[in-house]
Amino acid sequence: MEIATCSRMVLCALRQQVLRCSSHCRTWARLLQRQRSSCVYSSIHGFNQDEIREKLQAFHGGSIDLLKQDSGIAVLTINNPSRMNAFSGSMMIDLEERVSQLENWPEGKGLIVQGAAETFCSGSDLNAVRAISNQQDGMKMCMFMQNALTRLLRLPLISVALVEGRALGGGAELTTACDFRLMEAGSVIQFVHKHMGLVPGWGGAARLVHLVGSQNALKLLGGAVKVDPELGVNIGLVDGVLEGHQKTEGAAPLLQQAENWLSRYTKGPAPVIQAVKKVVLSGRELPLSEALRTEKDIFGMVWGAPANLEALASKSKHK
Numbered sequence: 001m002e003i004a005t006c007s008r009m010v011l012c013a014l015r016q017q018v019l020r021c022s023s024h025c026r027t028w029a030r031l032l033q034r035q036r037s038s039c040v041y042s043s044i045h046g047f048n049q050d051e052i053r054e055k056l057q058a059f060h061g062g063s064i065d066l067l068k069q070d071s072g073i074a075v076l077t078i079n080n081p082s083r084m085n086a087f088s089g090s091m092m093i094d095l096e097e098r099v100s101q102l103e104n105w106p107e108g109k110g111l112i113v114q115g116a117a118e119t120f121c122s123g124s125d126l127n128a129v130r131a132i133s134n135q136q137d138g139m140k141m142c143m144f145m146q147n148a149l150t151r152l153l154r155l156p157l158i159s160v161a162l163v164e165g166r167a168l169g170g171g172a173e174l175t176t177a178c179d180f181r182l183m184e185a186g187s188v189i190q191f192v193h194k195h196m197g198l199v200p201g202w203g204g205a206a207r208l209v210h211l212v213g214s215q216n217a218l219k220l221l222g223g224a225v226k227v228d229p230e231l232g233v234n235i236g237l238v239d240g241v242l243e244g245h246q247k248t249e250g251a252a253p254l255l256q257q258a259e260n261w262l263s264r265y266t267k268g269p270a271p272v273i274q275a276v277k278k279v280v281l282s283g284r285e286l287p288l289s290e291a292l293r294t295e296k297d298i299f300g301m302v303w304g305a306p307a308n309l310e311a312l313a314s315k316s317k318h319k
């Protein structure tokens with residue numbers, strides 16, 4: 001083949017590659033924009049993020065810790081052991097910041113949300129709740145947490161709440177902002193809101209109805225039912241039960257068990273795992289026509305991409 005013809009072909013292939021890349025970039029940008037604008041509340045709802053952050057900052061204590069691992073699985077730890085991992089105001093801000101970090105993690109595939117010191121989370125810090133018991137501040141805190149937890153659930157990562165000990169009130173709501181829930185034998189999830197003269201406000205009721213149906217949700221909220229692992233599995237709230245590592249001799253540490261459980265869904269390249277989460281998320285949340293269009297966009301990003309080309313070249317069989 002003539003050198004000129006050969007160079008023309010290379011140039012043509014390069015141009016196609018550039019066009020393809022810029023089209024992918026535009027699709028990514030559009031999807032990311034969709035994800036960002038997917039906060040439930042913004043200024044048009046009278047929500048002022050800076051104002052509520054300033055208020056929440058006054059109630060400090062504890063932290064939300066993020067560990068991003070080379071495996072592509074991150075661990076988010078609710079860390080306030082002296083208050084059974086209750087959420088102080090500053091922890092709510094921390095949570096929002098950690099979610100932002102996870103939204104910008106190209107290598108990410110999975111997320112485990114756990115509590116420190118062998119319990120999950122006892123909900124809002126009751127000291128903060130008492131201090132902001134006026135209706136306006138309560139609503140602002142509720143909007144802030146709904147935004148943060150909605151973004152948590154919409155991360156392009158497959159997420160698991162690892163429930164050890166107790167998940168109460170807002171802690172129970174937090175478990176519903178993950179794709180899956182694993183419970184240690186002997187642990188409890190309880191929407192205790194009714195006993196506090198409340199209903200869920202962090203989006204937990206809406207998500208619970210999606211997970212277990214309105215009949216079961218009504219029972220759990222109306223009766224402030226203690227959900228043990230057996231009941232959780234029976235009603236579809238819980239996806240797996242882990243051996244209590246302290247009570248069962250030879251059992252692996254809980255976090256290790258959770259990572260093993262999750263790894264069957266996170267095996268493979270990050271762009272493919274993220275695409276899997278995105279198509280499921282759009283199917284879960286969008287009206288059918290919009291979900292189908294989003295699925296097409298996401299499909300366009302994996303079609304002909306390295307993982308797809310590699311699989312085609314290896315002539316893999318699915319026996």
Ligand SMILES: CCC(=O)SCCNC(=O)CCNC(=O)[C@H](O)C(C)(C)COP(=O)(O)OP(=O)(O)OC[C@H]1O[C@@H](n2cnc3c(N)ncnc32)[C@H](O)[C@@H]1OP(=O)(O)O
Binds near residue numbers: 082127201
């Ligand atoms: C969004 C709406 C919400 O989340 S409303 C909040 C719902 N949560 C609650 O009402 C939990 C109330 N706490 C409890 O029922 C018990 O403390 C539980 C979690 C069952 C633990 O009991 P127990 O093992 O006996 O420990 P304990 O009561 O001595 O607690 C240890 C220390 O932790 C504290 N703690 C616990 N939960 C919270 C909380 N949500 N806010 C603030 N502090 C909390 C306790 O007060 C106790 O502190 P201290 O040792 O007395 O200083």
